[in-house]
Amino acid sequence: MSRIYLIDDHAIMRDGLRLVLEAAGHEVVGEAADPTPALADLARLRPDVVLLDLRLGQRSGFELLAEFQRRGLKLRVIVLTMSDQPRHVAEALRLGACGYLLKGSAGSELLQAVEAVAAGRRFLSPQAAEFAASAPASAEPHADEDALSPREHQILLMVAQGQTSNAIGEALHLSPKSVDTYRSRLMKKLGLHDIAAVVKWAIREGLISLDED
Structure with missing residues (x-):
């Protein structure tokens, strides 16, 4: 066994x-x-x-x-x-x-x-x-998605869940300014221009759901 x-x-x-x-x-x-x-x-x-x-x-x-x-x-x-x-x-x-x-x-x-x-x-x-x-073929991961670092991916999820830079920084032991830098970088990599687009992207990719607590 x-x-x-x-x-x-x-x-x-x-x-x-x-x-x-x-x-x-x-x-x-x-x-x-x-x-x-x-x-x-x-x-x-x-x-x-x-x-x-x-x-x-x-x-x-x-x-x-x-x-x-x-x-x-x-x-x-x-x-x-x-x-x-x-x-x-x-x-x-x-x-x-x-x-x-x-x-x-x-x-x-x-x-x-x-x-x-x-x-x-x-x-x-x-x-x-x-x-x-x-x-x-289009369902294969895009290069931009692969380019996200583990930290960027973590912050992406937290942003999509509606957490503020201050809350994310406190949870990850980062300054709010550092969180903002990570957020700007990951949004650029994914071609997203605002927080609403981040949320839509995360829902589409199955990272969060509309009924998530």
Whole structure:
């Protein structure tokens, strides 16, 4: 059976996954709601499979996948998410994910995915495979999106969620002026001209939703 690490910002989701996985004989060796402790744990624990959500509060699962590559962490990652956007499937696979599964999938499908990925195979849920196959060339990540640094991506999410420069600066230990500089830089990279455009872009890309608390 496999050693598994869970990364999801909802405790109830992690608890449910743990129950399903442990009932099937797998060992959940750790869990995290945020990328920072997850990175420290993963370098130490080296699990067989990582289950990763794409939306991690003010952070992104894409950011974490990119960080795995930068650090040379050879991890078998299954993205487990609500996002059914073709470009997100394509981006996750481009960043090294071995599997992509929607959160509405049955527990049996989750176990199939874990077994396949632990054995070194790729697993896409039927819906994700269809999305990946149907993704047009224009759905590939734009160079401007790829150019965002992890910090810029983090600030993008916080701006899109309606947080002020002062609030963002306090949360990230930056001056409001530094936050404004990051915001101007990321907006230029994405070709966005005002905050409303930032919010629309984040909604379109599935980074935030209209019903998000």
